[in-house]
Each structure stands twice: as C-alpha cells, then as structure tokens.
Amino acid sequence: MNYDLLVDIASWLFLIYAVVVSSGYLFAAVFSFLEIKEYKRENIPTDDVTLLQSTSLPPVSVLAPAYNEEANVVENVKSLLTVNYPSYEIVVINDGSKDNTLQRLIDTFDLVKDESLRYNSIPTQEIRGVYMSTHKAYKNLTVIDKANGGKADALNAGINNCKHDLICCIDVDCILEDDALLKLVNPFLNNEKTVIASGGIIRVANSCIIEDGRIIEVRLPDKFLARAQILEYFRAFLMGRMAWSRLDGLLLISGAFGMFNKKIAIEVGGYNTKTVGEDMELLVRMRRMMREKNEPYTVGFIPDPLCWTEVPQQWKVLHRQRNRWTRGTMETLWIHRKMLFNPRFKVLGMLSTPYWMFFEWLAPIIEFFGVLFIVLLYVLGRLDWTIFFSFFAVVYFFSVLYSITAIFFEEYSFQQYKKPKYIFRLVGTAFAEPLLYHPFVMWAAIKGNIDLIRGKNSWGTMSRTGLANPQKKQV
Numbered sequence: 448m449n450y451d452l453l454v455d456i457a458s459w460l461f462l463i464y465a466v467v468v469s470s471g472y473l474f475a476a477v478f479s480f481l482e483i484k485e486y487k488r489e490n491i492p493t494d495d496v497t498l499l500q501s502t503s504l505p506p507v508s509v510l511a512p513a514y515n516e517e518a519n520v521v522e523n524v525k526s527l528l529t530v531n532y533p534s535y536e537i538v539v540i541n542d543g544s545k546d547n548t549l550q551r552l553i554d555t556f557d558l559v560k561d562e563s564l565r566y567n568s569i570p571t572q573e574i575r576g577v578y579m580s581t582h583k584a585y586k587n588l589t590v591i592d593k594a595n596g597g598k599a600d601a602l603n604a605g606i607n608n609c610k611h612d613l614i615c616c617i618d619v620d621c622i623l624e625d626d627a628l629l630k631l632v633n634p635f636l637n638n639e640k641t642v643i644a645s646g647g648i649i650r651v652a653n654s655c656i657i658e659d660g661r662i663i664e665v666r667l668p669d670k671f672l673a674r675a676q677i678l679e680y681f682r683a684f685l686m687g688r689m690a691w692s693r694l695d696g697l698l699l700i701s702g703a704f705g706m707f708n709k710k711i712a713i714e715v716g717g718y719n720t721k722t723v724g725e726d727m728e729l730l731v732r733m734r735r736m737m738r739e740k741n742e743p744y745t746v747g748f749i750p751d752p753l754c755w756t757e758v759p760q761q762w763k764v765l766h767r768q769r770n771r772w773t774r775g776t777m778e779t780l781w782i783h784r785k786m787l788f789n790p791r792f793k794v795l796g797m798l799s800t801p802y803w804m805f806f807e808w809l810a811p812i813i814e815f816f817g818v819l820f821i822v823l824l825y826v827l828g829r830l831d832w833t834i835f836f837s838f839f840a841v842v843y844f845f846s847v848l849y850s851i852t853a854i855f856f857e858e859y860s861f862q863q864y865k866k867p868k869y870i871f872r873l874v875g876t877a878f879a880e881p882l883l884y885h886p887f888v889m890w891a892a893i894k895g896n897i898d899l900i901r902g903k904n905s906w907g908t909m910s911r912t913g914l915a916n917p918q919k920k921q922v
Contacts, residue, residue, distance in 0.1 A: 454829060461817050465842065468806055472849055476856075478690035483860050486750050505635065506534035507628055507706070508609035511619040512601035514542045519620045519757070521555050526621075526660025528585065532628040536587045538605045539619060543572075543595025552590050557582040561589075569603040569717035572596035577608060598702070599718035599725035606709060606717055615706045616726075620757050622652055622662055623704070627753040631706045634747025643733045644707045645747035646700030648684040650863065651677045652755035662755055667869040672765065674876040675884040676758045681853035685750065685860065692748035696799035698734075698779075700746070702726030704754035711737075722782070723904060724775015731783050731795075738792050752861050766891045773895025774903070776808050811892035843881055850877035 509527055513520055520539075527537045541549045552558060558578035565577070572594040580588045593604050602616055613635065615628060627647070634645045653673040656664035668674055691697040705726065715732045718725045730746070737744040759765040780787075780803060787804065789796035824830040854873050857863065864870060 475690040478693045479686045482689045482693040506611040507613045508611040509615045510605035512540045513619040515546045517546045517548045531625040538589045540591045540601040542601040567607045571604040599720045603717040614709045618703045622755040640743045640745045646705045647749040647753035650752045675880045685856040696794040699727045722778040728779040769891035770895040773892040774899045811889045846881040
C-alpha cells in the first residue's frame with residue numbers, strides 16, 4: 448500500500464474542506480454586511496413611535512417556560528411586564544420545577560387559580576393548575592403549573608392556553624429590550640407573503656447592570672468563558688443568521704427569543720417533544736410544510752439586539768449546552784433528511800440543509816479527525832513541521848480576523864459595548880479563543896455525537912448563577 452499517496456490524499460481533502468469553510472464564512476460576512484446596511488437605512492427610530500400609536504398592531508402572547516428558575520424568575524417576569532407594546536399577555540409555564548419557582552411567582556404577583564375551561568389542541572403532560580393575578584398591575588400575567596415534560600411540552604401547553612394568534616417563545620431567564628416585541632412583530636405587518644416566524648439577535652447579559660427587569664448598563668463580563676461566548680454570538684447572529692435571512696434560507700430561530708404564527712405552529716403539531724433541538728426542528732417543519740403545500744411564505748429576522756440572556760460561566764455547564772445543541776442539530780437533520788439536496792425545497796434543500804450537515808454538524812467531527820491525522824503523522828515521523836506551522840498560522844489568524852470582523856460589525860451596527868477598553872478586551876479574547884475555547888466546544892460536539900448514538904436524549908442540568916444586579920462600582 449502506498450502510504451505516501453494516502454497521506455497526500457488526506458492532506459488535500461482536509462485543505463479543500465478548510466478552504467470551502469473559510470469561503471463560506473467570507474460570503475456570510477459580505478451578505479450580512481449588506482443586510483445590516485440595508486436594515487439601518489430602512490428602519491428609522493421615529494417609526495417605532497408611529498407603530499405604537501397604531502391600532503392595527505396584532506396582540507401577542509409571550510410564552511416563557513420555567514424549570515427550576517427561582518434565581519431569575521421574578522426579575523425576568525418583571526422585565527416582560529415592562530415591555531413597550533400596546534396589547535400582549537405573559538404566559539409563564541412552570542414545567543414541574545423542583546425548587547420554589549412556582550411559589551415565588553404566587554407570592555410576588557398575587558396569583559390565584561383560574562378554573563376557566565380550556566381546550567388542548569396539542570397533547571401535553573398534565574396541567575395541575577392555571578393561575579391569574581389578582582393585582583391590577585399584573586392582569587396580563589398567566590402562570591401554568593404542569594407536570595414536567597421538558598421545554599417543548601411546556602411551550603405546547605402555553606400554545607394551548609394562550610389567547611392570541613401570534614406567539615413569542617422565550618427563555619424565562621431572558622431580559623427583553625423595551626421595544627423587543629414591537630420590532631419582532633414588524634415582519635408580520637403588511638407582508639404579501641404569510642410570515643410564519645420572526646427572530647432577533649440574542650446578547651449576553653452576564654455582568655450587566657439590571658434594575659426592575661431592565662438592562663440599564665451593558666458591561667463586559669470579567670470571565671473569559673462569557674466573553675468568548677459574546678464573540679460566538681456576534682459571529683452566529685451578526686455574520687451568520689443575517690446572511691441566511693438575506694438568502695431566505697434561515698433554519699434556526701433561537702429558542703431564547705422567537706415569534707411564530709400560532710395557527711401554523713398548531714397545524715404542524717406544535718413543538719416536537721422527542722428532540723432536544725425543538726426550536727430548530729419546529730421552524731424547519733413549518734418551512735417544509737409551507738413548501739410542500741406550495742404556499743408563499745417568509746421568515747423574518749431582526750438584527751437589533753432585542754433579548755439578553757445569561758450564558759454558562761462554568762465549563763461543565765457549557766459542555767452540557769453544546770452537547771445538547773449538537774444532538775438537536777443531528778436529530779433535526781435526520782427527521783427532515785428528505786429535504787437534503789432536494790430541488791423541490793429550493794434554497795432550503797440545495798443550500799441550507801447541506802450547509803448545516805457539512806459545516807455545522809460534520810465540522811467538529813472533521814476537525815477532530817484532522818487533529819488525529821496530525822498526531823498520526825507525528826507518530827509515523829511523516830509530519831512536515833514547516834507545512835504544519837504554516838497551515839496552523841493561516842487557520843489561527845483567519846479565525847482571529849473573523850472574530851475581529853464580527854466586533855467591527857457590532858460597532859458598525861449597534862455599539863452596545865461603548866467603552867474602548869471593552870473593545871480591546873474583546874479583541875484580546877479573539878486571540879485566545881481559538882486556542883482555549885474552540886477546542887473545548889469541538890470536544891463537546893464530539894461527545895454530543897457519541898451521546899446521541901448511545902441514545903441519550905436528556906437536556907442535562909443547566910444551573911445558573913442568576914441575573915441579580917451586581918454591586919455597582921466604577922469601571
């Protein structure tokens with residue numbers, strides 16, 4: 448066997464894959480920049496005032512599942528209750544919490560059981576009770592207490608019990624901007640096509656100053672792990688989903704904050720309770736159904752930072768999260784494998800699903816085998832150190848440059864981190880992230896693949912420190 452030939456073939460395959468991935472990132476950056484530029488030109492702040500005075504704004508039901516969220520639940524419900532929107536309800540679904548989540552809600556918001564008759568369009572776990580507030584200030588708050596069934600089951604219970612035709616599904620640990628609903632509903636207004644969903648940008652709330660459920664000062668986290676995720680969110684939202692939105696090929700609206708057409712969500716059967724990637728799977732199923740019915744539709748995406756969330760600050764918790772994200776991606780791609788390279792589904796079939804398969808799901812696996820390949824070459828004495836360091840330098844500096852470009856996009860668009868020293872620290876994080884953060888996330892994805900093959904389907908415990916207001920100090 449000609450081992451030199453096999454080594455050459457493998458080397459070229461890894462090189463070609465790296466070039467294709469890098470080219471995809473460059474195209475995404477270009478498309479995202481054009482989309483952000485167009486959005487800034489077409490959306491004038493004064494338009495928000497006009498919209499708020501309009502009587503044609505559709506009412507919205509905000510669904511917030513909660514499981515063992517006593518650290519954040521009161522603060523975050525208060526945040527939801529202060530959203531600047533003329534007609535909306537908040538539906539918090541307590542999904543069998545084992546802590547004091549429900550009792551804190553009852554005590555803080557003066558909740559009592561409501562015995563009104565309700566209909567279940569989507570099967571869910573047992574509903575133990577539905578609570579309404581006796582306090583006039585919280586009249587638009589509903590709390591559902593149910594047996595534990597997971598986030599998807601909790602959201603389905605919220606869909607069954609909410610009043611309005613537009614549903615906004617969020618994580619209860621999120622903090623919304625005042626105009627979040629107003630901006631997210633905008634794609635549903637005066638659109639010739641049926642808008643099935645709309646999403647927005649998620650930002651990192653760790654270390655921010657929060658009062659009465661509102662972000663009053665954006666701060667950069669002290670911990671490297673949280674800062675690395677800020678860069679990751681910049682890349683994913685500002686340079687990823689913006690590009691897919693421009694191509695009308697978006698497959699994912701973050702489960703932390705997304706708005707959906709309730710009628711269509713019910714028509715496809717609600718959230719899938721058998722996957723841990725229920726947010727991605729629902730959107731793909733809705734898009735697939737609309738394409739199969741040949742009905743014109745679209746999915747909106749808003750580049751404004753509308754929602755702030757707490758990200759993991761412990762490596763162990765981050766590992767669980769990324770493990771689950773990988774399993775959810777694999778499950779969704781498998782469920783909807785019919786779409787892959789299927790011209791009937793146009794951009795979704797010929798571009799979106801192939802991209803997600805080769806460059807989202809398979810990327811960590813290929814990268815892992817690339818590392819093993821280099822180790823094998825070293826053991827066999829066939830590693831050319833000049834070529835190795837040259838390739839490593841190119842990949843490393845491309846990764847750093849891409850993250851710095853994402854920081855530039857943030858500064859060009861929304862400038863949330865206003866202090867110059869925050870930008871310098873983010874740039875410093877961009878240099879450290881490929882060496883410290885990325886290998887860990889890659890390994891979590893590998894473990895996610897292994898766990899799915901072994902049949903693991905649990906979320907894992909996602910402990911939080913809470914978004915309580917840190918002690919104010921001069922920084």
